[in-house]
Amino acid sequence: MEIIRKVHSMGEISSQILAARRTIGFVPTMGSLHDGHLALVRRMKQLSDVVVVSIFVNPAQFGPDEDYREYPRQLTRDTDLLIAEGVDYVFSPEPDEIYPEGPATYVEVEDLSTRLEGASRPGHFRGVTTVVMKLLQIVRPTLAAFGQKDAQQAVIVRRMIDNLFLGTELLILPIVRDEDDVALSSRNANLSSGERRSARAIYRGLFAARAAVEAGERDPEAVVRAAREVVEAEEVLRVDYLELVDGELLRPVPAVEGRMLLVAAVYAGSTRLLDNVEISV
Numbered sequence: 001m002e003i004i005r006k007v008h009s010m011g012e013i014s015s016q017i018l019a020a021r022r023t024i025g026f027v028p029t030m031g032s033l034h035d036g037h038l039a040l041v042r043r044m045k046q047l048s049d050v051v052v053v054s055i056f057v058n059p060a061q062f063g064p065d066e067d068y069r070e071y072p073r074q075l076t077r078d079t080d081l082l083i084a085e086g087v088d089y090v091f092s093p094e095p096d097e098i099y100p101e102g103p104a105t106y107v108e109v110e111d112l113s114t115r116l117e118g119a120s121r122p123g124h125f126r127g128v129t130t131v132v133m134k135l136l137q138i139v140r141p142t143l144a145a146f147g148q149k150d151a152q153q154a155v156i157v158r159r160m161i162d163n164l165f166l167g168t169e170l171l172i173l174p175i176v177r178d179e180d181d182v183a184l185s186s187r188n189a190n191l192s193s194g195e196r197r198s199a200r201a202i203y204r205g206l207f208a209a210r211a212a213v214e215a216g217e218r219d220p221e222a223v224v225r226a227a228r229e230v231v232e233a234e235e236v237l238r239v240d241y242l243e244l245v246d247g248e249l250l251r252p253v254p255a256v257e258g259r260m261l262l263v264a265a266v267y268a269g270s271t272r273l274l275d276n277v278e279i280s281v
């Protein structure tokens with residue numbers, strides 16, 4: 001496995017791979033890899049000739065009061081994991097490679113980027129779409145994989161790829177959960193053991209709401225309430241948002257029908273956790 005630090009080197013490698021008519025499978029990450037990332041890597045191994053994983057903690061997607069500096073960085077551990085998975089290239093540039101000095105260009109998907117996570121974290125998705133666009137331009141993957149845990153990110157990246165005719169095929173893989181059903185996330189490492197125990201209520205709440213729909217509940221507010229009650233029973237949890245939204249446009253649904261997402265952002269102490277379930281009627 002090779003670790004690539006420079007944009008021009010990664011570009012040259014991709015050109016050679018594509019000229020040899022081989023396919024590139026790409027997994028963009030911010031490192032601190034867990035089994036959720038590795039599930040994406042394994043799928044890319046099955047589906048493509050060459051696998052590229054990027055590890056880049058993207059400053060543009062962190063707000064001024066967020067944890068950019070404290071975000072865990074474990075390049076040696078991460079690269080060991082990726083060697084074991086048979087990854088071909090890790091692209092891990094410094095921030096000034098991706099954001100050179102001088103006037104900057106940003107990519108933004110309007111409307112979708114200001115809802116849910118975007119309302120709580122202004123500018124976050126502009127940072128995500130900008131870096132994903134840059135990475136897709138550099139790596140030029142045939143196929144790129146993202147996780148369903150960041151459901152809104154997946155919807156927004158899909159929209160960007162479609163709107164800009166990027167041609168990369170997008171693969172969204174299901175949430176990977178730990179044995180206690182908590183969705184895997186790099187931020188779980190920040191939880192105390194008590195917070196971790198309470199965090200299980202997020203999953204329980206979401207699935208209680210889904211069970212309510214399966215049992216015939218058709219009032220969107222009652223569905224959300226069913227989840228909220230379970231989550232709020234835990235003292236250390238604080239709901240930032242919990243909404244039943246349309247799976248494409250991410251708008252609150254007026255009726256329980258079609259393909260919906262029940263999405264949650266919940267603070268466990270000072271750690272913000274995301275989770276979601278799909279509900280289809």
Ligand code: PAF
Pocket residue numbers: 028029030056058061128131132150153
């Ligand atoms: O999901 C992530 O880890 C990041 O948002 C991504 C897609 C790697 C962009 O920095």
